[in-house]
Amino acid sequence: MEPELPAQLAMADLHGVDPDQVRARGWPDWLLLALPGTDIRAPFTPEATMSALGDLTSDPARAAALLPADVLTDLTTRWTRHVQNQITRGMSGGYVGEEVSTALHARLTALWHLDDSLGGTPCTNTAREDLRMVTRILRQARHTGQRTTDLHYLAVEYARFLGWAEFDAGRPAAAHRAWHTALRAAAEVADPARSAYLLANLALACVYDGQATTAAQMLNSARDLAGTRTTPLVAAMITIWQVRAAAATGDARHAARLLARAETEYERSRTGDTNPAWSYWMVRPSLMAETGRAFLGLGDPATAEQLLTDGLNALAPEAHRDRVLYYAWIATAHVRGGHSDHF
Template sequence: METVRERHPLTVVLKHRRWTATSFLRQVADRHSKLGYGGMASRREKVSRWISGTATPGITSQYAMAHLLQVPRGEVDARGWPDWLLLAIRDDRTILESPWTPAGSVTVLREVGGPVDRRGFLIASTGTLAAMVAQWGTAEPASAATQVGRRISSEVATQLDVRLAALRHLDDELGGGHVYDAATTEIRIIRRLLAETTHSEQVGRRLYSAAAEACRLAGWCAYDSGYHAEAERQFVAALRAAGSAGDTTTGATVHAFWANARYTGGDPRGALHLLEAALASAGVISSPRVIAMLYARKARAHSVAGEATASYRAVDQALAAYSKAGAPAEDLPAVYWVTAGELHQAAGSAALALGEPKRALVHFGEAVRDASAGEIGTGGHRGDSAIHLARRAEAHLALGELDAAVEVAERVLELMGGVESARGSSTLAELRGGLREHQDAAVVRSFLGLTA
C-alpha cells in the first residue's frame, strides 16, 4: 500500500472535483459575493493554511463553500469545520445514510468491497457517530427467507467462518497490509450470496454475521495500514451487518475496534460513547472476553483523555470480566487473542499514557508471566506484540533504565521483520526518537547506529 495519505477533507474535495486551490477559491469568492456577504480575498495560500490547521475559514466563507458544494447551510453550523466537508465527499453518503435494514446493509457492503480508500482521517463527525450508535440499537434484523437464486445451505456459512478464521491468523503473522485485499474479497462473496441466493432466515443471519466479521477485519487491516477513513467505512458497514444479523456480540466487537480507531485518532470522547453503548447491552453479550475487551478499550480511552481514576476502574472491570471466561475454544472464535496478558498490556499502555511508568511496568510484567498469553501476551499478533514491547521500552526510558530499554527495543525490531503495519512502523519511529534523546549513552548510540 502507498504511504502517502490524504489527511484533510478539503484535500479530498479538491482532488475529487479536480480543482486547484486557485480555481476553488475563485468559485468560493464568487458565491460569497452572490450570497450578499461581500468581497473575499482569494490568495491560494489560504487553502494550505486551512488544510494545515493554522487557520480556519470565516463562517461566511464556509457558507459560500457549502453553497458551492451543495451542502445545506445548517450542516455547517451543526457539524463545524472541517467535519461538514465530509458531506461533500459523495462516496461516503451511502455508507453513512443508508437505512439500517438488511437491504441497506447489502447496499453498504457493495460500497466497501472495493480497493482501499487511502484517506488518512476519520469520516464520522461527533454527531454522525452518535446517530450511528443510536441507530445500531434499532437496526432491523433479517426476518425472512430469501428466494432469488440457487439454494445454499448452512454449510456455506460454515465454510465462510473457516475462511475468516484463517484470515485472522494470517493477519497475526503478516499484518494488515497483506490481508486487506483478501478480507474485501470475502465481503464481495458474502454480499453476492446475500443478494443472489435462496437461503433460510437462519442462514441469512449467519451470512450477515460473516459479513460483519469480514468488514471488521478489513477495517482493522485498513487502520493498521494508516488508512483511517477506510477503517471507519468498514466499521460502519460491519455494525450495519451485525444489526441485520441480530448479533449483539459481534456488534459489540465492532464497537471495540471502532473505539480504538477513535481514541488513537484523538477522539477519546467518541470512543467512550461507542464503548458505553456496547456495554449497555452487556447482559446479552455472549462472550466474557468481548466484555473484557470493551472495558480494556475503555481504560485506554480514559487514559488518552487524562482520566486516571476512570481508567484504572475500567482496568479492574476488564480483569473481573475476564475471570468469568472459559477456554478460548468455548468462546467467540474472533476473540481468541483476548487473554489476561493482553488486558495487562492495555493496562500498562494506559498507565504509561497517564505518566506512571512504574505502574505500567508492573502490568507489562504481569503480561509476560501470563501463561496463556505466552511471552508477550498478544495472542500471537506479531505487530501488536512489537507495539506493546515498544511501550515497555518507553516505560524503561521514562525511568532512565537505558540498558533495559535498548534490550526491549532490539526485540521490537526482531518482531517487526516481515510485518506490514503502519502502526508498528510509526511506533518504532517514536521509540527511536525517544532513544535519540539519550544518544550520549554508549548502549543507545550503538543501537541507533546499527538500526539507522
C-alpha cells in the same frame, strides 16, 4: 503385491463388493468399498452425509485402514471443487447450503490468525475479496432463515475485520468506511455480543485517532448493548478498552476502577462458556498491551513497564509480531521513565 483378478473377485464377493467396481476401480482402490461406512468416493450429497454420520456413530469400536495418500488427495480435490461449485451456484442465484457457510467461516478464521502473525496490511486484499464474494451471495443466491442471518453475520465480520486491517495498515479513513458498512450489516443480525464487539473496535480506533471522549461514549454504548446477554470474557474485553479510553481522557481513577472490574469479569469466565469465536485472543486484562499503554498515557511509565513486561512473558512462543510490539512499548516506558541509558 497385487493379487490376480480371480482372487480379487473372490475377496470382493466375501465383502459384498460389486465385481464391476473391482474391474472399474482396480487394485487397491476397490478395497475402499470393503471398509466400514460410506463409500469414500461417494458424491457430496445430503444423503451420503447422513449415511456417513450414521456409519461413524453406529459402532465406535469399528476400525478402518488408513486412507491412502492418493485417495486423500482425491477426496480433498473433490470436496474443494464441490464447495467452489456451490459458491458459484449460489452467486448465480442458486440455493446456498451448509457447505458454503462452513467454507466461508473457515476462510474468516484463517484470516484472523493470519492477521495475528503478519498484521493487517497483507490481509486487506483477501478480506475485501472474500467480502465481495459474501456480498454477491447475499444479493444473488437463494437463502432463508438462519442461513440468511449467518450470511449477514459473515458480512458483518468480514467488514469489521477489513476495517481493523485498514486501520492497522495506517488507513483510518478506509477503516471508518468499512466499519460504517459493518454497522449497517449488523443491523440485520440480532446478536448483541457481535454488535458490541464491532462498536468496540471502532471505539478503540478513535482512541488512537485522538477522539478519547467519543471513544469512551461508544464503549459505554457497547457495554449497554451487550448488557448481561454476553459472557464475562466478552464483557472483560470491552471493559479493558474502556480503561484505554478513560486513560486517554486523563481520568486515572476511573481507569483504575475499570481495570479492577475487567479483572473481576475475567475471573468469572469459565471454560464451558459459549464465547464467540472471535474472542480467542482475549487474555487476562492486566496482561494486555492496551493496559500497559493506558498507564503510559497516564504518565506512569513504571507501572506501564511492569504490566507490559508481564504481558510479554505471557505471550505464546509463536506470537512474534506481538513480541516485537511489546518490546517497543517497553522501550518507550524505559525512556519516559528516564532510563534511556539501559539501551
